[in-house]
Amino acid sequence: MNDHWGHCKNCKWWEVESAEAASHEPIGYCTEEDLQPFHLRVTSSSGCNCFVSLNDVEREKAAS
Numbered sequence: 530m531n532d533h534w535g536h537c538k539n540c541k542w543w544e545v546e547s548a549e550a551a552s553h554e555p556i557g558y559c560t561e562e563d564l565q566p567f568h569l570r571v572t573s574s575s576g577c578n579c580f581v582s583l584n585d586v587e588r589e590k591a592a593s
């Protein structure tokens with residue numbers, strides 16, 4: 530768990546299930562290990578404090 534809250538759409542743990550019609554938000558599953566037992570299905574604007582920034586992950590990959 531992190532100290533900061535973030536949106537699923539920018540989270541490492543979000544797996545997009547479908548890009549719904551323009552009038553609906555994209556929906557996906559949360560794959561964060563501790564949350565997996567809950568089988569969370571979340572929209573792009575959902576979020577929590579287990580958030581891990583995709584930008585940080587990309588930066589770490591580029592640096593290695």
Ligand code: SF4
Binds near residue numbers: 540542564577578579
């Ligand atoms: S519920 Fe939390 S951990 Fe899961 S994808 Fe959304 S922000 Fe990430």
